[in-house]
Amino acid sequence: MNISRRICKGLIWFWFFTGSCTAAFAQRHHLYNDTSLYRVYGLLQQKEEKVIPILHLGDSHVQAGFFPNAVRDRLQGEFGDAGQGWVFPYNLAGTNGPDDYRWSSFFRWNGDRMVDRNLGQWPGPGGIMISRQQGMSLLTFSGKPVKCLKLWYEGGEGLPEANAGEDHPAAGEAMVYEGEPVMAAKEVKVCMDSVVSGISLRFPSISRFYGAVAENGKPGILYHAIGINGAQFSHYNQFEGKITASQMEILKPALVIISLGTNEAFGGISAVQLRQEIGKMMEVMKSLAPEARFIFTTPPSGMMKKRQVPYKKKGKKRTYYRVSYVKVPQATTLRDAMITLCDENGWAYWDLYEAMKADKRFARAWSGDHVHFNAYGYNLQGQLLAEAVLDSFQQWNKQKSKP
Known part of the structure; x- marks a missing residue:
């Protein structure tokens, strides 16, 4: 009798436990x-x-x-x-960002975010931008394998020059295409002959940089992450x-x-x-x-x-x-x-x-x-x-x- 009760009690607890686990898993x-x-x-x-x-x-x-x-x-x-999708130079804007890619520059930039008080202008698709006095500037992107970078920025006449650096001599010359402007921003697409780990960009004239999209030329999911503290x-x-x-x-x-x-x-x-x-x-x-x-x-x-x-x-x-x-x-x-x-x-x-x-x-x-x-x-x-x-x-x- 006692054994039967213990067995029944054990079964009840087993059903309760498994049911709870199943519900939690489903949740x-x-x-x-x-x-x-x-x-x-x-x-x-x-x-x-x-x-x-x-x-x-x-x-x-x-x-x-x-x-x-x-x-x-x-x-x-x-x-x-x-590809890596949306990539922005958070480090150049003076804030934290993902650690699986990086932007670098010899020049100092200022960062503005959509959460800043008294922000008087559109901060770009990512809700954040970097800016400096208009003129020539260099930006280098490095991250997961990339074939094309689509860029959005403001500046004077002329398109950026691009190269993959000495580590990828087989990449050849970059092809640069100008797209339709978005809001106040220029759209430019830079494509290499082959996949590379980084692309250096020389802008003849730039005042604001809003971000880029990194693609590797393959099908599948292109995952863009945009977040602002x-x-x-x-x-x-x-x-x-x-x-x-x-x-x-x-x-x-x-x-x-x-x-x-x-x-x-x-x-x-x-x-x-x-x-x-x-x-x-x-x-x-x-x-x-x-x-x-x-x-x-x-x-x-x-x-x-x-x-x-x-x-x-x-x-x-x-x-x-x-x-x-x-x-x-x-x-x-x-x-x-x-x-x-x-x-x-x-x-x-x-x-x-x-x-x-x-x-x-x-x-x-x-x-x-x-x-x-x-x-x-x-x-x-x-x-x-x-x-x-x-x-x-x-x-x-x-x-x-x-x-």
């Missing part, structure tokens, strides 16, 4: 409203023939590169690598939506992943204000890219200091502090508002907020400020988001294959 890997993405999945099936541009838009969680790079690596590993939806909507409009115009994304909301939560933005700003952004995007599809990622829970308790260690003069943290209450409100808006419009979303609660690994994913994440945490987010997209794609593929 982490689930992409909601994914029927809206079927057009993108159709393009992914043509990975050997086409370049599929994806734009990942966000704030500091995106600017650092760890989060979008994890998504990029996973998706490009599955559907092909068409401190950014909110409202910042991307500045200048009558020209920042977002230029992104749609030059990058022509088939899929846009939007990872914003953290700064709104810490800034006390209301749910009504959030809905309004998302609406403005989407109106611009859909008007210029009606075939594009969207994935929203809900903001993380976020943590803020509750209190600091001073204490001293025995035999030490230094004062130490025990810090306790609490979740940012507005993050839940804005997460719910974002989900409601996505459901109303049929936009896909991945619920990072809930995924964090379902995955114990996030306990060691925070950085010291409990607002940002460490490299492990960002990589974990990227892996989970990519897996959610891949799981959804595979389910669509199975259903499509059924007779």
Whole structure:
């Protein structure tokens, strides 16, 4: 009798545990409203023939590169690598950026961002630009294998000269093409004869540089990551939506992943204000890219200091502090508002907020400020988001294959 009870109790706990694990796994890997993405999945099936541009838009969680790079690596590993995508000289602007590419210059540049106060002019498609007194200048890009760089800048007459340096003598002379201007910016495409690891550019006259797109000449996914520290939806909507409009115009994304909301939560933005700003952004995007599809990622829970308790260690003069943290209450409100808006419009979303609660690994994913994440945490987010997209794609593929 006792044995039977123990067996029954064990089975109940086993079912409860496996059910909880299954639910948690589904929570982490689930992409909601994914029927809206079927057009993108159709393009992914043509990975050997086409370049599929994806734009990942966000704030500091995106600017650092760890989060979008994890998504990029996973998706490009599955559907092909068409290049590094959007690349900007964050280091020359005096801020942090991805560590898998670098820009260098002999000249000093000034950086301006869309989040800066009293910014009087459009900062470019990336929401950030570098500038200097107009004149001749040099810029060198180095990163993953690249064949073509498409550039956007302002300057005087004449096109830039380009070369791959002494390390790639077989690359030959670069071909330079001038495209249609975007807003106030010139568009120039520089192509080498073969794939190289870097390209040096000599501009006869330049005053502002807005960024570039790196392509390797192969089909597959071209993943653009654009993020600015401190950014909110409202910042991307500045200048009558020209920042977002230029992104749609030059990058022509088939899929846009939007990872914003953290700064709104810490800034006390209301749910009504959030809905309004998302609406403005989407109106611009859909008007210029009606075939594009969207994935929203809900903001993380976020943590803020509750209190600091001073204490001293025995035999030490230094004062130490025990810090306790609490979740940012507005993050839940804005997460719910974002989900409601996505459901109303049929936009896909991945619920990072809930995924964090379902995955114990996030306990060691925070950085010291409990607002940002460490490299492990960002990589974990990227892996989970990519897996959610891949799981959804595979389910669509199975259903499509059924007779």
